[in-house]
Amino acid sequence: MKLQRNANAVSVSFISQRKVSIAVQSYILIALPLIGFFVFSIYPILWTFRWSFYSYNGIASATRFIGFDNFITMFTTDFTYFKLWGNTFLFAACKIPFELSLALVLAVLLSQRIRGSSFFRSIFYLPSVISTAIIGLIFYNLFGYFGNINAILLKLGFIKTEIDWFASKNTSVAVIVLASIWNTFGINVMYFMAALTNVPKELYESAELDGATRIRMFFNITLPMIIQVFQVILLLSIVGTLGINDIILVLTGGGPGGQTFSVMSYLTKQFMPGFMDTSTPSLGYGCAMSVVTTIMFAIVAGLYNIFSTKIKNRY
Amino acid sequence: MKKNVWRLCILAVLVSVAFITVYPLIYIFLASFKSNIEILTNSSSIFPQELTFENYISVCRSNDFNIFRMLWNSIYYTLISVAIAITISSMAGYAFARGEFPFKKTIFAMFTALMFITTGGLDIYPKFKILTALHLNRSLGALLFLKLFGVPIVNIYLVRGFVQSLPIELDEAAQIDGCSFIGAFFKIIMPLLAPILATIGILSFQASWNDYIMPTIFTATQPKQYTLIVGLMSLKNSGSAAANWNLILAGTVITLLPVLVAYGFGNRYFVSGLAAGAIKG
The missing domain is CATH 1.10.3720.10 (MetI-like)
Incomplete structure (x- = not known):
């Protein structure tokens, strides 16, 4: 009796010892990301929150606490930050409708059992693997004053003299949007193709028997069947486009006159070593912008989450 | 007959988009074999007038x-x-x-x-x-x-x-x-x-x-x-x-x-x- 109890106690302590040992070993395996989470993610975020209440440019003697002044300036007198979001939404509004409809049409065409469809798919996806900085460089060359696009347009007689694409806001935005669509439309072709494979073939067959045209089939069968996936794709491209950064830095550097800065590219150009022109950036003000940006993106991500769980629940 | 025309149209769209997709890359690749003067003056043609490896040589030698x-x-x-x-x-x-x-x-x-x-x-x-x-x-x-x-x-x-x-x-x-x-x-x-x-x-x-x-x-x-x-x-x-x-x-x-x-x-x-x-x- 006593012996058995001892044996039980031994095995219980053995099991709990094993449990402790597994817990310890698990913590060893996740040690680096766990330390990194607190030291290199959470602490830096708290740091930006703290300094957003200061006038601070890296020089200790010029540092002082100013409460909400940075935020008040940002929202009431200096409208730079508003304009940045305006530009960013402008990019999204120009890019997303065009890119998604192009991708959807291509995906529909590719799913028609065309010969070489996987070849076309690989070609369309190709620009997505290239560095966005290099894409900026390529389009900067193509749309340069003496570049290929101007030369071809001249030759074809569409224009009389060269267009200085980067001299006005409208043409700069057009080039940025074009380069950005070229960069990412292939990803959306892939997403749409995945969505289309889930549409039952029988629907098309019976519609064909009823004499429906292809265009009608697209609007009455394909679109309604993929609308839920479409929402996810839409939100993915919104989040992606709002974060647009490298391509603007390389193509226009925010020019002309800072009119093509997106939120992220402005923050990079004004406050990051290697990009900024000053050695004493007004970090306090930058931190305030950074804080509001973090909140804006969290809101977008939150909206995305609400939407995507709603979509999942419907299935 | 009608089906073939349809297929041809699809193929035409796909080929032209594929062309636009690879065009910038091909242009840059071929332009890298042009001399610097030609890059600036002969940008309407994608093919170099005179194929030169000079750029690659000078890239390797540049200080x-x-x-x-x-x-x-x-x-x-x-x-x-x-x-x-x-x-x-x-x-x-x-x-x-x-x-x-x-x-x-x-x-x-x-x-x-x-x-x-x-x-x-x-x-x-x-x-x-x-x-x-x-x-x-x-x-x-x-x-x-x-x-x-x-x-x-x-x-x-x-x-x-x-x-x-x-x-x-x-x-x-x-x-x-x-x-x-x-x-x-x-x-x-x-x-x-x-x-x-x-x-x-x-x-x-x-x-x-x-x-x-x-x-x-x-x-x-x-x-x-x-x-x-x-x-x-x-x-x-x-x-x-x-x-x-x-x-x-x-x-x-x-x-x-x-x-x-x-x-x-x-x-x-x-x-x-x-x-x-x-x-x-």
Whole structure:
């Protein structure tokens, strides 16, 4: 009796010892990301929150606490930050409708059992693997004053003299949007193709028997069947486009006159070593912008989450 | 008959979009064989009037644009980044799939929440402060050190899902045979992770080879540490960009080649990374 109890106690302590040992070993395996989470993610975020209440440019003697002044300036007198979001939404509004409809049409065409469809798919996806900085460089060359696009347009007689694409806001935005669509439309072709494979073939067959045209089939069968996936794709491209950064830095550097800065590219150009022109950036003000940006993106991500769980629940 | 016309139309659309897609790349590739004067004056034709390898030779000889040093920087930066991505995400993914430990769910939720946080980038300053306190100068090495402490949540998701799909008897048997929890990971699980680690490896290869902003920030004061992309962009931003288009284009082609070759061979791994993008949101 006593012996058995001892044996039980031994095995219980053995099991709990094993449990402790597994817990310890698990913590060893996740040690680096766990330390990194607190030291290199959470602490830096708290740091930006703290300094957003200061006038601070890296020089200790010029540092002082100013409460909400940075935020008040940002929202009431200096409208730079508003304009940045305006530009960013402008990019999204120009890019997303065009890119998604192009991708959807291509995906529909590719799913028609065309010969070489996987070849076309690989070609369309190709620009997505290239560095966005290099894409900026390529389009900067193509749309340069003496570049290929101007030369071809001249030759074809569409224009009389060269267009200085980067001299006005409208043409700069057009080039940025074009380069950005070229960069990412292939990803959306892939997403749409995945969505289309889930549409039952029988629907098309019976519609064909009823004499429906292809265009009608697209609007009455394909679109309604993929609308839920479409929402996810839409939100993915919104989040992606709002974060647009490298391509603007390389193509226009925010020019002309800072009119093509997106939120992220402005923050990079004004406050990051290697990009900024000053050695004493007004970090306090930058931190305030950074804080509001973090909140804006969290809101977008939150909206995305609400939407995507709603979509999942419907299935 | 009608069907054939339809098919021809589809093919015409696909071919023209494919042409627009590859055109910029072909133009840049062929222009890199033009002389600098021709790049500026003969830009309407995609073919060089006179094929010259001069640009590649001068890129290799240029003192301001030390391509071999930049190539080496890009290579070691990329290789170490890939090694870090594979090691950290496979260990953490295994721990979250099979480990039992206090706060497991909380930690996983915290890591996931991080995915939805996009700071404006100014959080780089406190990171610099910590690195300085650790006596690490701003350099590619310091950036790699920072990557060591990153939270690669998308990759952790991928590995965790993969490990959960493996039969649990595998590592239980190993642990009954006297293997420790970590030992079972290295001896049994890690070899089985090859397919998913190939995906993670090729995606992080692409991401770090293409990386522009972070390497620029960390090498801002040290041109000797420039990677290919950073060097190219600094040449483009320098005052003499117009005079250097030949160097820039040849450098661009050299920078593009590794990724394009990898895409040619490992096409499906790139595409399977799309699933990762979908999780990431």
